[in-house]
Structures are given as structure tokens and as C-alpha cells.
Amino acid sequence: MQVVYQRCAAVDVGKDVIAVAVRLPGDGPDGRQVIKRTFKTFYGVLGEAARWLMELGVTHVAMEATGIYSMPVYHALIEHGDFEKVLVCNAGHVKNVPGRKTDFSDAEWLVHLLECGLLAGSFIPPAEIKAARDVIRYRAKVAQHRVSEIARLGNVLQDAGIKIDSVASSIATKSGRAMIEALIDGERRGPVLAELARGKMRAKIADLSMALEGRFGDHHALMCRLHLDHIDHLEAMLARLDAQIEAMMAPFQCWRDLLTTIPGIGPLSAAAVISEIGVTVAEFFPDDAHLASWTGLCPGNHESAGRRRSARRRKGNEHLQSILVECAWAAVRHDGYLKSLYHRHVMKWGGYRSATAKKKAIVVVAHAMIVIIWHVLATGKPYYELGTDYFTRRLDPERETRRLIARLQALGHTVTLQPAA
Secondary structure, eight states: OOOSSSEEEEEEESSSEEEEEEEOOOSSSSOOOOEEEEEEHHHHHHHHHHHHHHTTTEEEEEEEEEEGGHHHHHHHHHOOOSEHHHHHHHHGGOOTTTTTOOOOHHHHHHHHHHHTTOOOOOOOOHHHHHHHHHHHHHHHHHHHHHHHHHHHHHHHHHHHTTTTTHHSSOOHHHHHHHHHHHHHOOOOOOOHHHTOOOOOGGHHHHHHHHHHOOOHHHHHHHHHHHHHHHHHHHHHHHHHHHHHHHHHHHHHHHHHHHTSTTTOOHHHHHHHHHHOOOHHHHHHHHHHHHHHHHHHHOEEEEETTTTEEOOOOOOOHHHHHHHHHHHHHHHTTTTSSHHHHHHHHHTTTTTTOOOOOOOHHHHHHHHHHHHHHEEEEEEHHOOOOTTTTTTHSSSSSHHHHHHHHHHHTTOOOOOOOOOOO
């Protein structure tokens, strides 16, 4: 193959050692030479590696994306070198031939692909976006831990025969918290505990009186105290993280406001989307199809010998996928284009009685939302609602009439049309 980059290098990244292979013009059989060297992954040593590559005149460097271990190498090359391009490549796109795997052979294979221009780099967000991404992803983990802790608290109450969640929608309410605190303090009388109900819960005092009588003992009180303290700690962390996210999103407030014009996307979801893809989407993703593919929300291609096989979607950014699916469920609860799109595909795949149909349809809505997000961020214009009747307006009335008549006739009916007044 034709050599595109004359002086290039590839790095095989490990936790403790990196293997570097450099391809330069030389006296080899193909007019090229290979130089190999290993470096420890201490940050100062990585800086030495970058300077060594600069001394060799290297202009392009590539490495596999190996999770967190590739980031110090990438940043050391950026900070201590002046390369034209540093690529962090998807490991699935650069697999070597099986049976000949060593660190140096992987680096050599990677540098061969690089010198021929066959590698594309992954999306590496700017530093401020990466910082926001870390905070928002951690917030999602803390929120999951809070949900798990509430579930554990519910298990303790169930073991004690306390059935608050059989009457109330959740134990994580002010009324539920007051009742649990009273149980911990020693109150065991159901009617007395039920009187702690607030708001709409007071209409259920009779049922609560029975639900709050059980075998709650000292051990249950200890476990509930520990769970409540942990929940309080997690809620304090969530409040602190929310404040930090607001501060980090201040420079991107105009783009965040644009995203919140899309149905189903709130301020926190908009911040999460920005933290995953940035705001200059057209710079990293040429069009909406590239962004949808990178996210993993579009059908895959698997065609051979003229036969189309499974079109299951490819793996992508799992964090962004979960955000968009959650936003899609919120969007389809409001009248508009996205709700009509959801209804259309649910009926296509089996109707509302089919859980599979609803899951497949919500992925279609999530795909539509990432396409909308690309256009909103690329154009700087807010979301334009197409309307609930978008698909109906596109129908040819005469063709739809013929289709419906044929359908009724197939069911054994005689159809007579009469123009409306």
C-alpha cells in the first residue's frame, strides 16, 4: 500500500509499560525501517517518550483506546510533543492477525495501518467537557446507589412485617421517613404511626394503621438507622454534585437552553448530553448519521451474498444511550412528533401489549432524538415541533382510501362511500 505518513509511530498501551514502534524512511526491503522501544508509564517517562519521538521527526502517533490507561499517554504526547495528529483508535477497528500477539507486534501492526492512512481517531472531548463528563457520570452512579439503598431499607421493613410500600407509592417520602424515624425511636402502635401521614397520604390512614403493625425490633431499628444515614449522605453528595454541574455548565448555558427545547430533555439531561458529545458536534461528527452510529442507536449492516442478515444496532456510548432512552420515555408522554413516531412503530411491531414492540420503538425515538440534537447544536436553532399529525399529513388521501377499502373488503364487508357534507 502507498505510504501516506513518512514518519509515524504507534503505541501499545499497558498499565505499567508502553511499547513504541516507529516507521521511518530507511534501507529496509520496502525502503522503510522500524525502531522499537519500551517506556514505563510514569508520567515523567512518558514525557521523555514524546520528546524522543520528536527527535526522530515523527509527525503522527496512534494508539489503541484502552480505557483509563491510554489517557496519560495521550496527554503526555499532547503536552510534551508537537505532533500533527495523535489518534486514539477504537481497539475493535485495529485487531491484529490471531496467533501472533505481543506488545511489539501490536505496535508494529498499528503503525503499518497508520502510515497507510487507514486509521481514524476516536472522539476526545476538550478538557472542560471531559471534566463535566466525569462529574455527571459520577452523579449517575451516586443516584443509582441511592436507589439501591432505598431498596435495602425496604427489604428491612419487609422483614419486620412493615408494609408501608403496599399502601404508599414509595417509602422515600416525607410521610414514610417520619414513620420510619418513629419506628426507630420505639413507637410500635400502628394508629399512632399512621397519624404521621401528610398530604394525600392522610386519606389512607386506615390502611396505614394495619400496614405499620409488625415485628419491628432493635435489630431492624439499627439497620434502618444505618440505611437512613447512608441515604442522607448520598442525598448530600447529590446536592453538592448538582451545584458543581451548574458551575461547570455555565460556559455552555446557551447550548444547554437549546437542548431543553427538545421534548423529554431537561436541564440535567441536557448537561449530560453536552458532557458526552460537546457542543461543536459538526467538528467531530460530519453529519447526524455519524453521531447516531457513534452513539450506537442506529441499525447495523450485515449483508453477504445478497442476503441481509441481522441489523442489530452496534455497541456505542452506553452512557449517552441510557440518557437518550430515559429522555425518549419522557418525550412520548407528551403530544407531538416524537409521540406519533413511537405510536407508529409500536403498532408496526405488535401493538401496546407487546413489551418487545415498546422497547424497539423507544430505541427508534432515542435515535430520532440524537439526530435532532445534532441539528440543534450544529445550526444553533431551537427544536421545531413537527406536530402530532406529521405522518398523517404526508399520506395521499386517495391512496389511503383505497387501502382502507381493500382492508375492509378483505374482512368481508361491502363498502359504500358517501362524501362528507
